[in-house]
Amino acid sequence: AKGPKAAGCGITEFVGTAIGDTIGLVIANVDAAIHEKMNLDKKYRSIGIIGARTGAGPQIMAADEAVKATNTEIVTIELARDTKGGAGHGCLIIFGAEEVSDARRAVEVTLKELNRTFGDVYANDAGHLELQYTARASYAIEKAFGAPLGKAFGLIVGAPAAIGVLMADTAVKTANVEVVAYASPAKGTSFSNEVIIMITGDSGAVRQSVIAAREIGLKLLNTLAAPAQPVTVPYI
Amino acid sequence: AKGPKAAGCGITEFVGTAIGDTIGLVIANVDAAIHEKMNLDKKYRSIGIIGARTGAGPQIMAADEAVKATNTEIVTIELARDTKGGAGHGCLIIFGAEEVSDARRAVEVTLKELNRTFGDVYANDAGHLELQYTARASYAIEKAFGAPLGKAFGLIVGAPAAIGVLMADTAVKTANVEVVAYASPAKGTSFSNEVIIMITGDSGAVRQSVIAAREIGLKLLNTLAAPAQPVTVPYI
Amino acid sequence: AKGPKAAGCGITEFVGTAIGDTIGLVIANVDAAIHEKMNLDKKYRSIGIIGARTGAGPQIMAADEAVKATNTEIVTIELARDTKGGAGHGCLIIFGAEEVSDARRAVEVTLKELNRTFGDVYANDAGHLELQYTARASYAIEKAFGAPLGKAFGLIVGAPAAIGVLMADTAVKTANVEVVAYASPAKGTSFSNEVIIMITGDSGAVRQSVIAAREIGLKLLNTLAAPAQPVTVPYI
Numbered sequence: 001a002k003g004p005k006a007a008g009c010g011i012t013e014f015v016g017t018a019i020g021d022t023i024g025l026v027i028a029n030v031d032a033a034i035h036e037k038m039n040l041d042k043k044y045r046s047i048g049i050i051g052a053r054t055g056a057g058p059q060i061m062a063a064d065e066a067v068k069a070t071n072t073e074i075v076t077i078e079l080a081r082d083t084k085g086g087a088g089h090g091c092l093i094i095f096g097a098e099e100v101s102d103a104r105r106a107v108e109v110t111l112k113e114l115n116r117t118f119g120d121v122y123a124n125d126a127g128h129l130e131l132q133y134t135a136r137a138s139y140a141i142e143k144a145f146g147a148p149l150g151k152a153f154g155l156i157v158g159a160p161a162a163i164g165v166l167m168a169d170t171a172v173k174t175a176n177v178e179v180v181a182y183a184s185p186a187k188g189t190s191f192s193n194e195v196i197i198m199i200t201g202d203s204g205a206v207r208q209s210v211i212a213a214r215e216i217g218l219k220l221l222n223t224l225a226a227p228a229q230p231v232t233v234p235y236i
Numbered sequence: 237a238k239g240p241k242a243a244g245c246g247i248t249e250f251v252g253t254a255i256g257d258t259i260g261l262v263i264a265n266v267d268a269a270i271h272e273k274m275n276l277d278k279k280y281r282s283i284g285i286i287g288a289r290t291g292a293g294p295q296i297m298a299a300d301e302a303v304k305a306t307n308t309e310i311v312t313i314e315l316a317r318d319t320k321g322g323a324g325h326g327c328l329i330i331f332g333a334e335e336v337s338d339a340r341r342a343v344e345v346t347l348k349e350l351n352r353t354f355g356d357v358y359a360n361d362a363g364h365l366e367l368q369y370t371a372r373a374s375y376a377i378e379k380a381f382g383a384p385l386g387k388a389f390g391l392i393v394g395a396p397a398a399i400g401v402l403m404a405d406t407a408v409k410t411a412n413v414e415v416v417a418y419a420s421p422a423k424g425t426s427f428s429n430e431v432i433i434m435i436t437g438d439s440g441a442v443r444q445s446v447i448a449a450r451e452i453g454l455k456l457l458n459t460l461a462a463p464a465q466p467v468t469v470p471y472i
Numbered sequence: 473a474k475g476p477k478a479a480g481c482g483i484t485e486f487v488g489t490a491i492g493d494t495i496g497l498v499i500a501n502v503d504a505a506i507h508e509k510m511n512l513d514k515k516y517r518s519i520g521i522i523g524a525r526t527g528a529g530p531q532i533m534a535a536d537e538a539v540k541a542t543n544t545e546i547v548t549i550e551l552a553r554d555t556k557g558g559a560g561h562g563c564l565i566i567f568g569a570e571e572v573s574d575a576r577r578a579v580e581v582t583l584k585e586l587n588r589t590f591g592d593v594y595a596n597d598a599g600h601l602e603l604q605y606t607a608r609a610s611y612a613i614e615k616a617f618g619a620p621l622g623k624a625f626g627l628i629v630g631a632p633a634a635i636g637v638l639m640a641d642t643a644v645k646t647a648n649v650e651v652v653a654y655a656s657p658a659k660g661t662s663f664s665n666e667v668i669i670m671i672t673g674d675s676g677a678v679r680q681s682v683i684a685a686r687e688i689g690l691k692l693l694n695t696l697a698a699p700a701q702p703v704t705v706p707y708i
Contacts, residue, residue: 009691009692009694009695011691013638014692014695021598021697023632023695023696024634025634025638027638030641031641031644033650033651034640034644037651037653038637038654049634050634051632051633051634051665053632053665078633078656078658079663080559080632080633080661080665080666081665082664084321084557084559086320087289087316087320087326090559090633090657090665092637092665094637160257160287160288160289160326160328161314162260162261162286162287163261165270165285165328166285168270169263169266172267173267182270182273182274184314185315185328185426186315186426189316191315191317191426191553191663192316193287193289193317193318193326193328194316216247219247220259220261222245223245224253317553321556323525323552323554396493396495396523396525396554396564397550397552397562398496398497398523398524398564399495401499401566402497404506405499405503405506408503408505415505415506415509418506418510420550421550421551421552421662422551423550425552426553428553429554431564452483455483456486456497458481459481459486459489460495
């Protein structure tokens with residue numbers, strides 16, 4: 001398995017790397033001037049840092065598992081327009097913690113989860129799809145997407161954006177789910193070439209909707225270029 | 237000719253693909269929840285969808301011919317920061333229609349026109365130019381650029397943006413045209429590396445200005461990399 | 473040395489090209505309609521233009537030397553989301569001048585300085601670092617970053633952004649410097665995948681902070697891909 005690497009570059013703050021050019025770091029005591037510029041809550045002297053060139057959804061879903069498992073909070077989630085020339089985002093996620101051991105653990109959990117959360121990312125030369133599902137959303141998902149805590153959550157992304165429109169429509173028609181948010185190149189993304197829909201509801205319905213969106217999205221993406229392959233192993 | 241492909245992926249909503257990783261789709265009855273999130277006018281139950289990784293101008297010009305030829309309206313035009321690592325935009329264009337046959341026809345016309353409207357897009361490793369001209373602007377051009385309906389319209393794009401500045405100045409000095417708008421990386425683009433000028437006026441003057449801008453733009457772009465080639469066949 | 477090229481494309485307004493797909497141009501008498509759309513001060517009939525696909529910091533630092541050396545003013549600095557699929561910016565910089573000879577000279581100085589100011593840009597397949605330092609900031613640095621005139625200035629950039637966070641924290645902990653600004657993917661950048669910190673203070677302290685940030689940044693960037701190399705020759 002392609003788990004996080006911790007090659008040990010000799011820096012205390014380095015935690016590891018993972019798929020998507022993801023790097024995980026911690027700072028035990030953030031400098032006061034930086035602390036202020038980052039608008040961190042004063043109670044958090046330690047932070048965990050996840051940054052990636054490729055992907056935002058996989059990292060946010062992974063961070064959601066991390067906040068469930070550790071004594072940390074998601075402080076900020078920022079989406080760069082990136083994916084190394086692709087159609088989507090990169091990300092910067094900051095965890096706040098009172099103890100550096102908690103921040104480190106959150107970063108470790110996130111790096112480890114990424115192999116799974118890249119499972120339903122499909123890409124070819126023309127674009128990508130991303131599907132995510134959880135039976136119980138936690139604080140990272142709430143922070144990033146405004147989804148209700150503790151409920152099932154599904155994320156459906158299609159790029160180029162036109163494909164995402166049809167995936168969104170298909171998802172909502174498939175089962176009785178509620179639309180949490182709908183994002184497009186000019187609204188709710190960092191000008192990425194994606195349409196993104198976020199859904200909540202009964203866990204069976206959410207999962208069914210995500211799977212239906214995946215099916216139609218793959219067929220459409222494959223009309224533009226060679227068959228899109230999953231980045232790791234599908235989990236939904 | 238590289239017309240739209242309709243390989244038939246087995247999905248009713250699929251219309252075809254074209255140059256620029258452009259895909260064309262229709263939805264006969266947009267789901268109510270998606271309809272609301274997309275801010276569609278209630279009278280349009282059907283939509284046509286054009287999305288592309290590369291290009292916004294060519295698709296908008298092509299859509300302009302489509303609205304002239306069909307009973308549809310341009311509902312939204314959104315520009316992603318894309319071109320697959322290049323300096324420009326991708327796009328998402330939504331047509332609204334009361335009947336799905338109209339939406340489908342608009343998408344078909346757009347896909348077919350793209351071969352022409354990519355004719356004066358010139359690219360090399362350092363950047364690109366785009367020139368567009370029509371003797372009579374319709375609703376897509378009005379929606380996207382704020383140009384007056386029924387009048388001649390010219391679009392002049394240079395990337396990197398510095399080249400666009402000189403193309404703009406040259407265009408306006410060449411003939412008696414009116415500047416509709418001027419866009420640059422931080423104003424009026426999705427942070428693309430382009431300067432874009434949109435002009436209107438007498439059709440002869442607009443055409444002359446566009447041609448003069450093309451000439452100087454090509455010379456400048458070719459100082460940075462190998463001679464830029466047209467993507468298809470120049471039409472202006 | 474890779475100085476500016478002036479291959480002579482036969483256009484009066486062409487000044488030269490340089491590293492980063494940078495092009496330098498002048499316009500002796502900007503057309504009135506363009507002048508207005510660009511929001512130029514009326515006293516400047518001439519402009520110098522610097523545009524690049526790759527880099528904003530190197531061009532701004534170079535332009536800062538140009539305004540010190542010439543009778544020009546920095547009119548606008550705009551940052552495209554670019555670097556040709558990389559994690560950073562491209563740029564468009566406009567100098568205003570009363571005489572075209574001044575505008576031309578400013579562009580020439582900028583193009584010539586770029587070889588130096590790309591010296592502490594380090595890149596590998598996963599991202600890049602940029603370090604800049606001057607003992608005395610002038611008007612381009614003030615305009616772009618809000619740094620105090622005449623004081624030492626340091627610019628520290630890390631991409632992916634996570635690396636920039638640790639570089640920023642390290643810089644501020646290394647010596648007694650003041651944070652001018654802190655930018656991240658969603659605040660103060662054009663959605664680039666960078667964290668950028670700008671510092672001022674005693675020249676020795678600023679230089680020391682920049683060097684410490686460079687050291688830690690290189691170690692981190694090299695955990696993600698092959699060792700990052702300087703684009704030209706380090707100068708700090």
